[in-house]
Amino acid sequence: xxxxxxxxxxxxxxxxxxxxxxxxxxxxxxxxxxxxxxxxxxxxxxxxxxxxxxxxxxxxxxxxxxxxxxxxxxxxxxxxxxxxxxxxxxxxxxxxxxxxxxxxxxxxxxxxxxxxxxxxxxxxxxxxxxxxxxxxxxxxxxxxxxxxxxxxxxxxxxxxxxxxxxxxxxxxxxxxxxxxxxxxxxxxxxxxxxxxxxxxxxxxxxxxxxxxxxxxxxxxxxxxxxxxxxxxxxxxxxxxxxxxxxxxxxxxxxxxxxxxxxxxxxxxxxxxxxxxxxxxxxxxxxxxxxxxxxxxxxxxxxxxxxxxxxxxxxxxxxxxxxxxxxxxxxxxxxxxxxxxxxxxxxxxxxxxxxxxxxxxxxxxxxxxxxxxxxxxxxxxxxxxxxxxxxxxxxxx
Amino acid sequence: xxxxxxxxxxxxxxxxxxxxxxxxxxxxxxxxxxxxxxxxxxxxxxxxxxxxxxxxxxxxxxxxxxxxxxxxxxxxxxxxxxxxxxxxxxxxxxxxxxxxxxxxxxxxxxxxxxxxxxxxxxxxxxxxxxxxxxxxxxxxxxxxxxxxxxxxxxxxxxxxxxxxxxxxxxxxxxxxxxxxxxxxxxxxxxxxxxxxxxxxxxxxxxxxxxxxxxxxxxxxxxxxxxxxxxxxxxxxxxxxxxxxxxxxxxxxxxxxxxxxxxxxxxxxxxxxxxxxxxxxxxxxxxxxxxxxxxxxxxxxxxxxxxxxxxxxxxxxxxxxxxxxxxxxxxxxxxxxxxxxxxxxxxxxxxxxxxxxxxxxxxxxxxxxxxxxxxxxx
Numbered sequence: 001x002x003x004x005x006x007x008x009x010x011x012x013x014x015x016x017x018x019x020x021x022x023x024x025x026x027x028x029x030x031x032x033x034x035x036x037x038x039x040x041x042x043x044x045x046x047x048x049x050x051x052x053x054x055x056x057x058x059x060x061x062x063x064x065x066x067x068x069x070x071x072x073x074x075x076x077x078x079x080x081x082x083x084x085x086x087x088x089x090x091x092x093x094x095x096x097x098x099x100x101x102x103x104x105x106x107x108x109x110x111x112x113x114x115x116x117x118x119x120x121x122x123x124x125x126x127x128x129x130x131x132x133x134x135x136x137x138x139x140x141x142x143x144x145x146x147x148x149x150x151x152x153x154x155x156x157x158x159x160x161x162x163x164x165x166x167x168x169x170x171x172x173x174x175x176x177x178x179x180x181x182x183x184x185x186x187x188x189x190x191x192x193x194x195x196x197x198x199x200x201x202x203x204x205x206x207x208x209x210x211x212x213x214x215x216x217x218x219x220x221x222x223x224x225x226x227x228x229x230x231x232x233x234x235x236x237x238x239x240x241x242x243x244x245x246x247x248x249x250x251x252x253x254x255x256x257x258x259x260x261x262x263x264x265x266x267x268x269x270x271x272x273x274x275x276x277x278x279x280x281x282x283x284x285x286x287x288x289x290x291x292x293x294x295x296x297x298x299x300x301x302x303x304x305x306x307x308x309x310x311x312x313x314x315x316x317x318x319x320x321x322x323x324x325x326x327x328x329x330x331x332x333x334x335x336x337x338x339x340x341x342x343x344x345x346x347x348x349x350x351x352x353x354x355x356x357x358x359x360x361x362x363x364x365x366x367x368x369x370x371x372x373x374x375x376x377x378x379x380x381x382x383x384x385x386x387x388x389x390x391x392x393x394x395x396x
Numbered sequence: 397x398x399x400x401x402x403x404x405x406x407x408x409x410x411x412x413x414x415x416x417x418x419x420x421x422x423x424x425x426x427x428x429x430x431x432x433x434x435x436x437x438x439x440x441x442x443x444x445x446x447x448x449x450x451x452x453x454x455x456x457x458x459x460x461x462x463x464x465x466x467x468x469x470x471x472x473x474x475x476x477x478x479x480x481x482x483x484x485x486x487x488x489x490x491x492x493x494x495x496x497x498x499x500x501x502x503x504x505x506x507x508x509x510x511x512x513x514x515x516x517x518x519x520x521x522x523x524x525x526x527x528x529x530x531x532x533x534x535x536x537x538x539x540x541x542x543x544x545x546x547x548x549x550x551x552x553x554x555x556x557x558x559x560x561x562x563x564x565x566x567x568x569x570x571x572x573x574x575x576x577x578x579x580x581x582x583x584x585x586x587x588x589x590x591x592x593x594x595x596x597x598x599x600x601x602x603x604x605x606x607x608x609x610x611x612x613x614x615x616x617x618x619x620x621x622x623x624x625x626x627x628x629x630x631x632x633x634x635x636x637x638x639x640x641x642x643x644x645x646x647x648x649x650x651x652x653x654x655x656x657x658x659x660x661x662x663x664x665x666x667x668x669x670x671x672x673x674x675x676x677x678x679x680x681x682x683x684x685x686x687x688x689x690x691x692x693x694x695x696x697x698x699x700x701x702x703x704x705x706x707x708x709x710x711x712x713x714x715x716x717x718x719x720x721x722x723x724x725x726x727x728x729x730x731x732x733x734x735x736x737x738x739x740x741x742x743x744x745x746x747x748x749x750x751x752x753x754x755x756x757x758x759x760x761x762x763x764x765x766x767x768x769x770x771x772x773x
Contacts, residue, residue: 134733136663159734204737205744206597211734269524272531272572280761332722335751339526340551342755343602345595357594357604358523358550366597366755370748373729374737381733383673 003297005072013076020084023049029085033260034364035356037208038087040123040165046087047120056118057094064102064110065118071303075251075296082252083259090162093117093124097170100187100236104228113189127157127171127190127214128237135384137172138181138234142216144173144188146223151175151188153196153219159378163199163212167192176231187233189225196220206367207345241380242316249299249323250375254292257330260361261285264337267359275337284336288329295319295326314392317385324375324382331369338362399693404461405469408451412470415446416477422742425478425599429745433557434601435481443481444512452487457495458507464699467634468641468692475645478745480599482515482554488638490516492631493562493579497619502581505560517558519549519582519605520628527758529628531572534607536565536580543617545580545588545610553756555603556593559584563607567622577625579618586610598752599745629703632757633710637695640713643721643753644688649746650728651681657732674731681727684720691716704770711766717753718760725750 005013028046031038050056058074060066069077098117101109116122133140142155153173163169169190176184190197196219202211228236265276265285275281302315335342341358342365356363376382390396401409419439428436443449451466453459467488474483491509494502494516508514525531534547545565555561561582569576582589588610591603619627658669658678668674695713698706725747729736736743754760 129734134663135668139663203739205739205748207739268526270526271528275526278761278765280764284761328726335755336759336761338755339759340521340755343551343596343598343752345597357592366752369751370597370737373726374734376730377733377737382730383671386673 005076009072009076012073013080016077016080017084019053019055020080020086023053024084024086028087032085032087034361034368043087043090043165044120044123047089050089051118051120056089057098059095060098061102064098064114071300074303075300079252079255082256085256090123092126092161092166092170093122096126096240097124100170100227100240103239104187104232104236106224106227108224109189109227122168123162123166125160125163125166125169125192125214127160127169129159130156131158135381137237138185140172140174140185142171142173143177144175144186144221146175149223151221151223151226153188153190153216153221155216157214157216158202158211160199160212160214161210163192163214164201164209169197169214170227172233172237175233179231182234184231185233185237186230187227187236188221189227190216190219190221194219194221204371206371208367208371210371242313249295249319250327251292251296251299251323254323254327254330255296257327257334258285258289258292261330261334261337264334264359264361268337268339270339281336284333288326288333291322291326291329295322298322314389317380317388317392320379321376321382321385321389327375328369328372331365331372334361334365335369338365342366401465401469405465408447408461408466409469409473411446412443412448412473413476415442416473416479420477420479422740422745425480425745426739428480429595429599434595434599435557439479440481441512443483444510449483449487449491449512450510452483453491453495453506453510457503458510464634464637464696467637467699468696471638471641472645472648472692475642475647475749476649478599478646478649478742478749482517482557482600484635484638484642485518485554486514486516486558488635489518489631490558490560490562492634493518493618493627494581496627496630497579497624498581501615502618514559515554515557517552517554517561518631519552519555519561519563521550521552523548523550525550527762528572529632530574530577530625532564532566532577533571534563534565536567536578538567538614539611541614542611543580543614545582545607545612547607549605549607551602552591552605553596553600553602555591555605556601561589561605562618564624564628565607569622574625576622577628578621579624579628580612580616581618582610582612582616586612596752598748626703629707633703633706634699636710636714636757637692637699639753639756640692640695640710640717643717643750644685644692646746646750646753647685647688647721647724650724650743650750651678651685653743653746654678654681654728654731657735661732668731677727677731681724684723688717688720704773708767708770711758711763711770714758715760715763715767718763721750721754722760 028042057066058069062068101113130140144151144153169192171188171190172185173188174184175186196217198215200213201209204210266274268275270278299319341362344357344363448470450459451461451470454462495506505514522533537544563580563582564577566576567578588608590606593601593603595601659667661668691713695710698709728743729747735741
């Protein structure tokens with residue numbers, strides 16, 4: 001066992017750091033730091049910059065254009081991205097759909113869709129949850145009925161993240177209603193431009209338009225858009241969910257978040273002294289940092305164990321629960337650090353070229369705190385993860 | 397001992413609850429939140445007509461109540477309904493200071509406050525004062541019969557709508573001296589007074605206020621020169637009772653919504669509340685809600701006692717509300733799931749009110765420190 005980075009790993013870190021300095025546009029980093037909202041164009045540009053470098057798909061095998069990085073390299077990249085305030089690379093195509101296509105898709109689907117994901121030709125979104133099917137995903141009702149060489153799809157998906165930008169959606173649909181819930185589900189790829197697809201915005205509690213409802217009315221989908229076998233979609237869905245969970249620990253973003261809090265707490269004055277010297281605040285900060293130090297190693301241990309393309313099960317659930325608790329605690333601390341300046345609403349506070357209201361970074365902390373309540377809800381809520389852990393370890 | 401509300405307070409509670417249940421639903425409030433003013437004149441007039449503002453002032457000042465328990469009754473209901481109108485700023489803070497320190501001429505505006513025709517705001521906090529009430533760096537310099545104010549005030553809630561600002565400024569002493577702070581009644585539109593207004597996350601509006609050689613007559617001073625801090629501490633104590641009661645009302649709304657949802661939302665073929673993992677957490681929230689109610693009663697019941705006892709009770713209540721409020725807001729959202737994250741759902745706003753109350757007049761940690769200091773004394 002050796003906890004130090006090797007010379008190669010340090011060289012890799014320097015390479016990533018230099019790349020971020022050179023290639024990450026400053027205005028994008030500023031937006032990530034809270035000085036504005038990333039546009040669709042920003043996200044596509046960053047995607048293209050990483051793709052040009054060959055660093056877009058750390059989780060993909062080399063044969064498909066992936067990086068073939070080991071666990072430590074992936075960790076280093078994650079941390080450096082967070083410290084550079086790089087935009088998040090959207091997971092829908094790259095980290096969610098692609099592993100499913102690689103494992104279960106037809107040769108034609110792999111040849112067609114995988115390069116388009118890398119090149120940014122398609123913007124994918126996820127059609128899983130429905131109003132009546134959240135934690136109990138298998139109870140989903142969106143119906144796909146075979147009609148010659150098409151499926152006719154009717155129903156409604158919800159919580160579709162950035163669906164307003166997407167041109168493609170991968171969906172779980174019910175293709176058989178006469179069998180056990182899990183056995184009648186199929187995995188379908190749907191072009192959002194098809195007549196009968198309608199996207200309706202959902203405004204979240206921080207005022208953002210991040211998620212949507214997607215409605216399907218007699219939508220015609222060619223049968224070649226079925227992934228794998230009909231009625232085997234649940235297997236693919238579970239495979240995808242474990243992939244979704246592995247990225248959720250967010251070690252890099254937690255470390256960057258803690259750093260930002262320290263900066264704020266050094267500048268903030270509390271009873272005439274820097275807030276960072278206040279024992280109550282300092283204790284809160286130390287507790288989170290201690291948890292995060294252990295979590296970073298837990299995360300590395302687990303991703304080291306998982307071979308490329310092989311999704312960890314139990315450990316992924318553990319990382320999801322603890323990782324999101326830590327991230328949410330950091331959001332809570334940031335809110336506290338800002339004091340009364342957490343109250344202004346950022347859409348006004350950061351509007352246009354105005355100076356921000358209050359100290360640097362303060363305007364976004366409360367909205368981020370509220371927005372990130374989603375972390376313990378989506379991707380299989382923390383209650384569902386705890387259920388998985390109990391089931392695997394105790395059989396209950 | 398008697399924990400029942402008096403008949404008058406019971407009537408006030410019933411009337412206000414009925415009025416808000418009738419007039420203040422989620423859609424109405426979302427319209428108010430989206431409006432330029434960030435408040436509804438119709439609701440404000442309605443509250444004035446019901447006597448809600450008058451209930452926050454003593455008979456001597458032209459009201460009909462004004463004790464800690466009256467404040468608690470009013471703000472519990474405002475909290476339950478998630479009301480964003482600036483009752484705290486106009487009545488408790490602005491009105492409270494004019495009532496406490498004003499001469500008979502200055503106190504004439506209280507009648508207009510009670511009638512709902514005048515808005516006030518307290519411009520006290522500054523960019524580096526955080527929650528420290530004694531830290532005032534805005535200056536007041538006497539020049540004959542005129543006083544010139546210079547400085548900057550931070551997150552002044554209701555500043556843009558206020559007809560008068562109650563501005564604190566230092567006439568002597570160092571930045572955090574208890575002595576030397578005065579208050580001035582500054583009419584809106586006075587030359588040299590500028591504002592940068594903005595909406596707030598949990599509703600209402602505030603502004604960064606700059607005072608650049610603002611001249612007011614000496615008659616604008618409220619009370620004696622340099623001696624305003626005790627009065628500021630007294631109205632902030634009342635504001636803390638109001639905030640604690642408001643948070644408690646909001647927590648009731650949050651737990652009621654959550655209980656209802658747990659019993660109606662079905663997953664895996666049964667109401668999710670029938671899963672023990674959620675049922676026990678709901679029980680914990682209900683236990684903490686009772687604690688919160690008691691903390692509010694303790695604080696409200698001691699508002700009229702001597703400052704050291706009053707302040708310890710208030711620090712205790714606000715620390716408890718901060719901890720319990722966070723638990724209730726976060727757990728209510730979590731047990732709902734995604735639906736509670738949407739602007740259209742009542743809980744989203746209620747959770748924001750609960751959480752953001754922790755940013756006015758001291759957060760959980762600030763009140764813990766206050767409690768430690770006061771209980772050691």
